[in-house]
Amino acid sequence: MEYNFSDIEKRWQEAWEKEGVYTVSNESDKPHFYVLDMFPYPSGAGLHVGHPLGYIASDIYSRYKRLKGFNVLHPMGFDSYGLPAEQYAIQTGQHPEKTTFENIDRYISQLRKIGFCYDWNREVRTCDPKFYKWTQWAFIQMFNSYFDPKTQKAQPISKLIAEWEANDPKWATLSEREQQERLMNYRIAYLADTKVNWCPELGTVLANDEVSEGLSVRGGFPVEQRVMRQWCLRVSAYANRLLEGLDRLDWTDSLKETQRNWIGRSEGAEMKFLVKTQKSKVESDELSMTIFTTRADTIYGVTFMVLAPESEYVQKVVTDEQREEVEAYLKRCKNRTERERIADRRVTGVFTGSYAINPLTQGEIPIYISDYVLAGYGTGAIMAVPAHDSRDYAFARHFNLPIIPLIEGADVSEESFDAKEGKMINSGFLNGMEVKDAIQAMKEYITNTGIGRVKVNYRLRDAIFSRQRYWGEPFPVYYKDGMPYTLPEEELPLLLPEVEEFKGVNGQPPLGNAKDWTYNGYPLELCTMPGFAGSSAYYLRYMDPHNDQALVSKQANEYWRQVDLYLGGSEHATGHLIYSRFWNKFLYDLGYVCEDEPFRKLINQGMIQGRSSFVYRYVGEGATGNLYISYNLIENPEYKDKVQPIHVSINIVNNDVLDINAFRAWMPQFKNAEFVFADGTSSELTGYTAGAKQFICGCAVEKMSKTFFNVVNPDDIVEQFGADTLRLYEMFLGPLEMSKPWDTNGIDGVHRFLKRLWNLYENIEDLEPTKDELRSLHKLIKKITWDIENFSFNTSIPAFMIAQNELTALKCHKRAILEQFAVLMAPYAPHIAEEMWHRCGNTSFVVNEEWPECNEAYLVEDTQKYPVQFNGKVRFTIECPKDTPKEEVEKLVLANEDTAKYLAGNAVKKIIVVPGRIVNIVMG
């Protein structure tokens, strides 16, 4: 009987759905396990074969865990707020909800065809009011909380108010507005004037992780710096906990390292420098500036100070003579976009006219302003040590400032010496110390003398949480006397209003276009929340998706606790995975969730790139623009550098051979195309007939994209080969975590395997399995179990193939063997596994079966033991295959004399041997 995959797959998908075999209950005696995929943004292009890679891997793991007796939560949903749908809406006037829902429908139909074991009853969509109610709810909690630095935990802000009422007499004298303003400095969700990444093209601000090299990640539009009043989340308060929490997570080192980098902890010291200006005489603290440094030991080499242009110190220290020059410089900095600043790293700066006093040497040091110092990090002011910092060095060279070497033997005539090693010189009481010790000594010195204090700085900034966009969660916030207040929780969800026009007008965000956007007559917030708002707690919602009383009930949360296995791309390392951890820790502090970290184990699947094909158009002398050269010839002198590669649809290329007729029909400009074939003959001369000559295309690995004509749609693969073949082949491509190009060419091999496997399930017999058959099966059980537990899915497919080959060679059609084979296949290829299980005479679903146990006893090969004489005495025993002749063993020992000597001197229990070689030594 033929392997009719489309019939099998359709039948079983319908049966699973009808019987609800993948519906998950929160009440179960079984141990729980939560497997989650990062939910997708439903883009208009639909899924390509790269998307399901991680989904297949997590599905295999889920199905395996189920067979192992776990109650497995494995849901899917959609991150459905976002810029592309809104950009499309602005262009076409279509409501983003309409296009979003259409895209979701398409995604669901594509996903269903691949046979995932999702519990679709638990699907969530971030743009669904029932869902974003809880996004808004979380925001209100953040607004009403502050971060207590003593306990390192979020607390209700009422506690802070009570404390002030009791201990701070000034509090009661403040007006309501003043009180609100003071509280705003503590709230975890707060409104502040901050320097933001403003993207004029998108008409919105962006978070740091949404900007790369001065361009927006979405769209690639220029981004400029601007000060705006924005909602922010006090993520930086959690910097230390986010850093320390990493140690307890089962994530890859590279991902942890990326997060550590992003959090950017650095230990150093803050130091106070008094400032001498035209107005002050330095006696008082009145004019001083605080700087942050990790190299307090280099203070004897400070030859100038530098302020960031935006530093609050600037206006205090600038002298009248320098004012004009300084203002000109500040203006120039302000007008530079982030991108220009990054692109142009020439040294610029201006002298303020004032001097700082070195607290150790009492020397006067000039204060400069330069944009190489960042306002957002440390205190926005630095002490410059040109001898030992390359940036200070460049500045000193440009402005001809002195450079004092502080480390013995350091040559600073050409460049700075940045390394933290060597003996200190020119450094007063630090002279002779190693750098490491000097840093420590200096820290103690400044603490004791009160010049400064030890300080830990983090690079992680607060997240800017406002977006001047339409397609996002509205803030549950209204304004009274210009101060924000949150809506009562029972008013949630605050529904996204309808608007006529999706683009903002008159500098107002799009919600400004909504009619009657007020609460009790007070204006509501016009901004919406960013994309990461909805994706920061969605994994909690899956635990209890229909609850309208809470984000997640206590019982549901305490049953599932946290995501046991999370799969997704590494591109979310500094965005989603930081925000989610922050969000979760916040909810944990307030007692809404029972785990401090959301994702226990995390795996990044690699990206699947496209494999583009090219034809080469002849553009040399006498070119008609109509002649194409086979790839194998383009390096020939007559064509070299005279051809132009043109992307060609991979649908008309098979194994790098172009389908000539399909190419001519593909686009009008290729209608009269002529070719020089692989053998050097030309189509004009020979008169082309299909199949007679080969035209070879070039190829390249690129992003999968419509513009490269290299997109492969999983639907097409499913139709041609079936979902099981797709699943197996995606895993077979290579290690899960590695990036790799998609190449449909190899898929036949996997498909052939399924067809051959299918043949084993004819004429099933109820005979007792032989030893060889049992060995094949148990080898397979051992291998597949190990593979799944170690996420080494790619190596399972060869194991299945080998087992299939062995069983075919043994002509094995025995029920006892084939039943278990079906169960082993179930995680990888669930449809054919169900059918195989069924053909063995079972009526149950394979998903309800038990994972087979490996019996090691079946794996032992027949061996025999030889005592080996060495130096005349019996020294050890060699165990080798039964038919190995004794002379062979003796010859072997002599041939491996060094090894034998070593063995004789050690307590060796067993040696496994194959002809000619000792291969495995078991120590006693």
Added chain:
RNA sequence: GCGGCAUUGGCGGAAUUGGUAGACGCGCCAGACUUAGGAUCUGGUUCCUCACGGAGUGAAAGUUCGAGUCUUUUAUGCCGCACCA
């Protein structure tokens, strides 16, 4: 610049605890069957050599009875961060 990961046939990649390097698949070669097909099956396929034999996991050194695997140095590629003081 800092950090992480990788490098094995024509190609994707195996080698799980240091123990037969190249599993399995693609491609290619030969053969069988055949209604000539992009079907199926069988055998071969790391390189050099007619062969015997030798070499071999980016390069160099080291540890070990034994190294693709461990250590050091180095080269190349990919990814992340980056005037972060």
